Amino acid sequence: MVKVEGTLDELKALFVESAKREAKATAKRAGKAAVKKTVKAAKRAPSAYNKYMKKELARLKKKHPKTPHTTLFKRAAKSWKGSKKKKGGKK
Numbered sequence: 001m002v003k004v005e006g007t008l009d010e011l012k013a014l015f016v017e018s019a020k021r022e023a024k025a026t027a028k029r030a031g032k033a034a035v036k037k038t039v040k041a042a043k044r045a046p047s048a049y050n051k052y053m054k055k056e057l058a059r060l061k062k063k064h065p066k067t068p069h070t071t072l073f074k075r076a077a078k079s080w081k082g083s084k085k086k087k088g089g090k091k
Helices: 008-042 048-063 069-081
Strands: none
């Protein structure tokens, strides 16, 4: 058994300070893991969908330069659904 000396307020302050340090360290470790995961994902080769969307968006932006990006993206995604370029052949 350990004897702890100090007032209740002093002990609370020590506990809170320790908890804050631990929380910061945990967040820092989690941040590093998230960055590593993102970097690993970024190295992955683009999928057929990614390649299609890149070409289709470029084509649509050239054809409709004043149309908002979100609208063009929706059009491209809709055309992907009906596309025969998909891998796997679900339609």
